[in-house]
Amino acid sequence: MSExxxxxxELEAKSATAARLFDIRRIIGGLFVVYGxxxxxxxxxxxxxxxxxxQGININLWTGIGMLxxxxxxxLWLRLSPTPxxxxxxxxxx
Amino acid sequence: MYDLADGLRxxxxxxxxxxxxxxxxxxxxxxxxxxxxxxxxxxxxxxxxSLPAWVTGLAFIAANLGATEIxxxxxxxAQYGVYTVHWYWVGAIPAMVFLGLVMMPxxxxxxxxxxPEFLLRRFDxxxxxxxxxxxxxxxxLIAGVNLYAMAIVVQALLGWPTWVAILVAxxxxxxxxxxxxxxxxxYNEVLQFFVILAALIPLVIVGLKRVxxxxxxxxxxxxxxxxxxxxxxxxxxIGASNPLGxxxxxxxxxxxFVLSFGxxxxxxxxxxxxxxxxxxxxxxxxxxxxxxxxxxxxxxxLIPGLIAAAIVPKIxxxxxxxxxxxxxxxxxxxxxxxxxxxxxxxxxLAAFMAGMAANVSSFNTVFTNDIWSQYVxxxxxxxxxxKFGRVITVIGVLISIGTAFLASSFSNIMAYLQTLFSFFNxxxxxxFIIGMFWKRTTAKAGFWGLLAGTVxxxxxxxxxxxxxxxxxxxxxxxxxxxxxxxxxxxxxxxVAVSLVTxxxxxxxxxxxxxxxxSPGMEEPxxxxxxxxYRKPALLGTGALVLAAALYxxxxx
Numbered sequence: 176m177s178e179x180x181x182x183x184x185e186l187e188a189k190s191a192t193a194a195r196l197f198d199i200r201r202i203i204g205g206l207f208v209v210y211g212x213x214x215x216x217x218x219x220x221x222x223x224x225x226x227x228x229x230q231g232i233n234i235n236l237w238t239g240i241g242m243l244x245x246x247x248x249x250x251l252w253l254r255l256s257p258t259p260x261x262x263x264x265x266x267x268x269x
Numbered sequence: 270m271y272d273l274a275d276g277l278r279x280x281x282x283x284x285x286x287x288x289x290x291x292x293x294x295x296x297x298x299x300x301x302x303x304x305x306x307x308x309x310x311x312x313x314x315x316x317x318x319s320l321p322a323w324v325t326g327l328a329f330i331a332a333n334l335g336a337t338e339i340x341x342x343x344x345x346x347a348q349y350g351v352y353t354v355h356w357y358w359v360g361a362i363p364a365m366v367f368l369g370l371v372m373m374p375x376x377x378x379x380x381x382x383x384x385p386e387f388l389l390r391r392f393d394x395x396x397x398x399x400x401x402x403x404x405x406x407x408x409x410l411i412a413g414v415n416l417y418a419m420a421i422v423v424q425a426l427l428g429w430p431t432w433v434a435i436l437v438a439x440x441x442x443x444x445x446x447x448x449x450x451x452x453x454x455x456y457n458e459v460l461q462f463f464v465i466l467a468a469l470i471p472l473v474i475v476g477l478k479r480v481x482x483x484x485x486x487x488x489x490x491x492x493x494x495x496x497x498x499x500x501x502x503x504x505x506x507i508g509a510s511n512p513l514g515x516x517x518x519x520x521x522x523x524x525x526f527v528l529s530f531g532x533x534x535x536x537x538x539x540x541x542x543x544x545x546x547x548x549x550x551x552x553x554x555x556x557x558x559x560x561x562x563x564x565x566x567x568x569x570x571l572i573p574g575l576i577a578a579a580i581v582p583k584i585x586x587x588x589x590x591x592x593x594x595x596x597x598x599x600x601x602x603x604x605x606x607x608x609x610x611x612x613x614x615x616x617x618l619a620a621f622m623a624g625m626a627a628n629v630s631s632f633n634t635v636f637t638n639d640i641w642s643q644y645v646x647x648x649x650x651x652x653x654x655x656k657f658g659r660v661i662t663v664i665g666v667l668i669s670i671g672t673a674f675l676a677s678s679f680s681n682i683m684a685y686l687q688t689l690f691s692f693f694n695x696x697x698x699x700x701f702i703i704g705m706f707w708k709r710t711t712a713k714a715g716f717w718g719l720l721a722g723t724v725x726x727x728x729x730x731x732x733x734x735x736x737x738x739x740x741x742x743x744x745x746x747x748x749x750x751x752x753x754x755x756x757x758x759x760x761x762x763x764v765a766v767s768l769v770t771x772x773x774x775x776x777x778x779x780x781x782x783x784x785x786x787s788p789g790m791e792e793p794x795x796x797x798x799x800x801x802y803r804k805p806a807l808l809g810t811g812a813l814v815l816a817a818a819l820y821x822x823x824x825x
Contacts, residue, residue: 179390183318183380186309186651190317197302199324199456203463206295210288210467210612217284217608225606230478235608238471242612245463 198258204249211243277598279426285611292464292615296445296622299456303449310655313450314634315382315545320452322551322803324459326558329542330566331458334465335624336617337418339570344593346574347584350490350498351823352505352513353574357567358816359525362560364533366809368543369557372534375705377544377552379780383631384537384697385639391704391781392715394643399719400697401639404537407693408632409665412625413672419621420673426598426614435670438618442626443666446633447659451545454623454630458542461619462562468609468616469569472597475604476576486572489579501823514743523749527756531694535701538631550798553805560812564819573597625669633662692730695752696722699759706783712773714766722759729754 218236226233307313345353381387385404389397416435423434445453480486490498497503497511504511507518515523533539533556543555577596580603583589584596591599601613637658642649700718704710733739734747779785801807 177390180380183311183382186311187318189309190312190319197306199459202295202299202456203460206291206460207463207467209291213284213288214608214612217606221606225608228606229475229604229609232475232478234471234475235606237474238467238609238612241470242467245467 198253200249200253204246204253207242207246207249209246211239211241211246213239215239215243277425277595277602278428279598279602279610279614280607281427281610281614282607284607285614288608288611289615289618292619293441295460296441296457296619299460300445300449300453303453303456306452307450307655310637310651310658311382312452313655313658314638315541316450316452316455318545319547320455320545320551322546322554322558324455325542325546325551325555327462327562328455328458329539329555330559330562331462331465331623332538332542332627333563334462334566334620335415335627336422336620337415337624339465339469339617339620340418340422340594340597342567342570343574343577343596344585346571347578347596348574348593349513350494350575350578351501351571352511353571354501354567354820354823355520355524357563358820359521360529361533361563362812362816363525364529365556365560365563366812367530368534368540369553369555369560370805370809372701372705373543373553373556374549375781375783376540377546377549378786382544382638383635384535384540385635387781388700388704388715389639389643391778392700393712396700396712396715396719397639398644399716400700401635403693403697403723405632405636405640408538408628408635409668410672412628412632412665412669415621415625415628416669417673419618419625422598422617422621426601426617435673438622438625439666439670442622442629443663446626446629446666447662450658451541451630451634454626455542455545457619457626458623461616461623464612464619465616466569468613469573471609472600472605472613473569473572476573476600479604480576480579486575486579490575493582494578499823501820512743514746515749519746519749519753523752527695527698527752528749530702531698531752531756535694535697537635538627541631541634548795548798550795550803550805554803554808557805557808557812560809561815564812564815570597573600576600629662629665629669632665633658636661636665692723692726692751692755695726695755696720696759699756699763703760703763704782707767708775708778708782708784709767709772710763711767711770713770714763717766718759718763721762722755725758726751726755 214235216239218233218239221233221235225235229235306317309317311317342353342356345356376384376387379387379390381390385397385401388400416439419438420431420434423429423438424431429437445457449456477483477486480489487499502517505513505515505517505520507516509516513520539556543552546552546555574593574596577584577591577599581589581591581599584591584599585593597617601610605613637654641657641661642654646653696719699722700715703718704715730747730751734751775785797803
């Protein structure tokens with residue numbers, strides 16, 4: 176193995192590894208739940224002008240429900256298979 | 270290059286702005302959360318090679334799904350009709366599958382940190398330095414194109430002055446990449462991917478309702494634009510004329526093989542996402558996972574383009590005050606009520622920022638690892654290079670703000686970007702493909718092939734086409750031909766130079782050339798990677814079959 180490959184391996188061992196520290200699923204889930212609620216409420220309170228503009232579809236309501244469902248799916252996925260815990264201090268010493 | 274009509278101001282209200290503000294807050298939040306995970310330069314430039322395949326795969330597709338792509342492809346849809354599918358099904362999927370199945374073991378397995386670094390190991394310093402500089406230059410340039418395009422769009426849609434839009438977006442990208450590095454860029458790309466979908470899907474649904482469904486759309490456009498407008502291959506026989514200015518051969522060879530393989534397999538802004546994956550299996554699956562959304566995203570941009578052409582049949586012609594690029598903004602204005610409108614505006618802005626961030630985060634990696642630490646300051650501590658990476662990120666963003674004004678002479682953004690790619694990426698692809706598969710290729714051949722291919726493509730485009738030495742009907746058609754010329758010139762020069770110079774000793778090529786493996790680089794497969802749905806060969810074949818099958822309904 177050549178020198179630069181050793182260097183990359185050492186750095187990899189020292190790395191703090193983003194995936195372990197925080198999980199993107201929580202952020203996608205959180206943002207889509209918030210957006211879903213906002214847009215769904217806009218759909219529930221939609222004026223007839225809004226609905227007429229969207230060709231008779233209450234598009235806010237449907238998009239809002241869709242986004243809410245996607246957000247909840249991500250949170251459920253996170254619940255079912257949680258983030259691996261950060262490496263313990265001894266592991267990092269290695 | 271990118272003039273939106275004056276009358277396209279969107280009727281945004283407080284609700285839409287609230288949605289936008291929440292997004293900007295989350296973007297910064299991700300940046301600062303990612304900061305805690307940056308301990309070494311490898312964390313900053315490659316996320317510590319630690320991310321799962323679904324994250325890198327979605328980031329891979331999102332890095333390509335910038336707003337220039339979305340607006341540009343909808344423009345192609347309004348101008349050329351269903352021909353637009355070629356940029357996806359023949360012009361992306363085969364190359365993405367090739368990257369995952371054939372090339373990724375060399376990239377990831379050899380532990381290089383960038384695409385140019387592979388050239389350093391396989392060839393020599395001259396090829397490495399040339400490609401690093403070309404890449405750094407084009408990345409900053411494209412980041413500038415993105416920023417400029419965004420400012421024009423934001424000015425037309427929201428009424429912000431151009432300089433405000435440039436400063437706000439530039440500053441947000443600056444902060445979240447400088448602080449959080451590649452992890453921050455990738456996480457934001459994954460988020461942006463979903464927001465874009467949440468913007469495009471309602472637009473397609475409401476738009477189709479407006480024109481009487483797919484059937485109504487087909488009837489209207491066949492009547493107004495002719496039968497070929499709604500087919501993928503109609504009128505592409507050699508010698509036949511069509512609006513694209515290309516025949517099936519230049520489409521398959523120029524777009525499908527040369528341009529697309531050049532872009533997807535050697536553009537570091539894309540490959541970097543795969544190099545940040547946690548192991549070889551995840552790295553190989555990155556472009557393969559990305560291929561499946563890529564197959565379907567075409568509908569999200571093509572259909573709005575077609576709908577715009579159906580609602581405003583004169584769009585893009587001198588008699589209309591709307592250009593092809595107005596297709597998506599026009600539908601947003603006409604069809605989306607406040608709420609979903611805010612999501613769509615957020616999606617567009619997010620896509621602009623992500624497109625710029627992808628280029629900035631690959632630029633800083635190449636500049637630090639390939640230029641600065643190789644040729645200017647060698648052997649400094651890792652902390653030094655981490656700090657330097659942050660400084661060069663700031664400088665890169667500032668330069669792209671300056672280059673934002675270069676991009677003003679092309680009517681169609683995609684044509685502009687592809688012109689650049691055909692000059693830089695195509696010869697690079699030749700050098701990779703010959704270097705990876707032919708052991709005899711010498712170190713010198715890499716440099717001369719790269720140079721000859723780039724120069725040949727430029728001569729073809731700027732002299733033979735622009736000066737009308739040979740008539741090629743359109744910019745797009747000329748791009749396809751220039752790409753083929755660059756490819757052939759690069760290949761011929763490489764073979765010729767290889768035959769008269771001395772090859773590298775075989776032991777130096779271990780792990781870099783087909784049929785060799787570096788000692789000690791075998792990785793045990795991670796738990797769960799044996800599952801059938803994680804097999805690269807199956808994923809790759811599935812994507813190819815799917816793309817081919819989708820051509821069927823549009824071929825007759």
